[in-house]
Amino acid sequence: MNTPDNKTERSLEACVRLLTADCPGAVAVIELLFSEQPTDVVPFFQQFVTLSKDSFVPDQVNRIVYGRWRDEDVVAIRAAANRWEIHCHGGRAAISQIMNDLETAGGTITDSSSAVRRPDSSNEDLDDAVAERALTQALQSCRTLEAARWILNQQDGRLAILRKGLRSDNPDTRHAAWEIVRRWKDFARHLTDPFRIALMGVPNAGKSSLMNALAGKQRAIVSEIPGTTRDVLETDIVFNGWMLRLADTAGIRDSAASSIEHSGIQRAITMMNAVELVCVIIDATNPVVDEALIRQLQSITVPYILVWNKSDLLTGSETQSTEESRTNIRRLLTAARDVEVSAITGSGIEQLLAAMTETLILQEPENDCPLPLRGLWEDLAEPQSATS
Ligand SMILES: Nc1nc2c(ncn2[C@@H]2O[C@H](COP(=O)(O)OP(=O)(O)OP(=O)(O)O)[C@@H](O)[C@H]2O)c(=O)[nH]1
Ligand SMILES: [Mg+2]
Incomplete structure (x- = not known):
């Protein structure tokens, strides 16, 4: 060469x-x-x-x-x-x-x-400049090869066309362009920002152990003493090219042993409004979900997954009351997915990760779809109705 x-x-x-x-x-x-x-x-x-x-x-x-x-x-x-x-x-x-x-x-x-923007630019030039900057910034912020591929795929001029469409005088063109923004803005955002996922449940269900198993390292303290985790502890992982920010939280129970634990529980509950997915961790051998958590889950729009942990301890001949508790939880909570795992043996971890991403990303755009990357559309006024 x-x-x-x-x-x-x-x-x-x-x-x-x-x-x-x-x-x-x-x-x-x-x-x-x-x-x-x-x-x-x-x-x-x-x-x-x-x-x-x-x-x-x-x-x-x-x-x-x-x-x-x-x-x-x-x-x-x-x-x-x-x-x-x-x-x-x-x-x-x-x-x-x-x-x-x-x-x-x-x-x-x-x-x-x-600068990619020239001071004497026309609106058309400006659209090109805004599109180029959005693309550059997305490339600079993405952290996985798959996200970089999605973004690089956008560099054939389609972003400038989308931007022009959003400002078009033709109502049909404008409507079609805004539909793309509405439909794919979350997808586009998560090419650079992690999905936020909370691991919640009663003390000792195995939330911290599961966080460690998912992260592949000993990030959180694990112990057999209920109430070990007092604060929200986050860690980032990548699965199938998606960044997932996991938050281990304090176990939720009515009888907090201290004001510190009580504060931790409050933070965990507040956390539910800041995430895009909740994993409800349940000890499969002793299936319990705190009533306060059940009420919260029933009232929020965030999707959740039931994660039956400690599957390695299941014998196949669980007591009738264990089975009834399981059935009761499933009746009270309409989960997006239901997964059985063991944080200790690692069994079911891949399935749990797949369940998370499948719940978070229901659909991927076509290859030729322009993606409303950050910075491309937020400064424009969104029409209120389809005909505007
Ligand atoms: N056999 C088995 N034990 C587990 C599993 N997951 C967790 N444990 C054990 O359960 C106990 C509690 O685990 P933690 O991960 O600390 O539970 P936690 O839900 O974070 O508890 P808090 O922080 O107190 O709310 C520890 O002794 C773990 O070793 C599992 O899958 N199988
Ligand atoms: Mg813990």
Whole structure:
């Protein structure tokens, strides 16, 4: 392969900018903005990159080509006539290698926050600028490869079209665009923000043990003494490309042993309004859910899952009263899902994670759907009815 060491003399008249966050991530995107449409872009890239000859079609905008930059796999995209994007591994070494090479070749490194908005822009230009900024910010904030893929898929101009649609004078166009925002804004938000999930239940049900099992590490203190967890303790995990922020909470019971435990219970109940999913953890060998928690669950719109923990202790011949307690809980609580797990053996943990994400994400958008990323639409006035 060619390397910068045997490169031809060629000065790069382009600005080089890191579009993704200046910290380690799954992928990084480096923008190469030529001052004018380059004519000899193939030899330029060949200084650095081994590309499949057949795949390299420099005249085509939005053409994706795969190659290697020294030892790093890269994807290069001609995003516009004079604008290229190089997607590489998000580690610091890969980013600085490529940026250094481009700077050595004559490129000017510019700040990632440099403005994309020109002061004399028309509304149309502004839509393009807002769309580009929303895309850049989403890329900088996402933390998983899957989220980065969803976001990168948006860079074919569809966001600017969506933005124009939201402001369109044509009521049908405007309505269709706002429908996309209503339908997919939560999905789009969670490409960068974690879903928040509370683990709740009576003391000793195994909430902290389950949090540790889900996180794969000893994050929370576990003990056989009821009332061990006093405060909300959060930890982030990733499942199937989705970020989940789990909150372990104080066990809910009427007879709090201290004012500290009582405060913890109040915080746990308040937490229910701040999350998008509640996992009700129940000791399957002694199925109890506190009445206060049952009342809360019956009154909120947040979905919940019943998680029957300590399945490793089930013998298959539980007493009649255990069975009746289970049936009674299922009768009182209309859960989105019902999962049996063991925080100790790990059995059912995968199913619980799948149940969480399936409850949180009921549907995924089509591949060609524009996503209402943060910053793209919030400043616009949403019409009140379908005909407005
Ligand atoms: N056999 C078995 N024991 C479990 C399981 N999960 C938790 N335990 C045990 O149950 C006891 C209580 O576990 P914790 O995780 O501290 O329970 P908690 O719900 O967080 O309790 P509080 O913080 O007091 O509300 C500990 O002795 C755990 O080892 C399980 O799946 N199987
Ligand atoms: Mg606990």
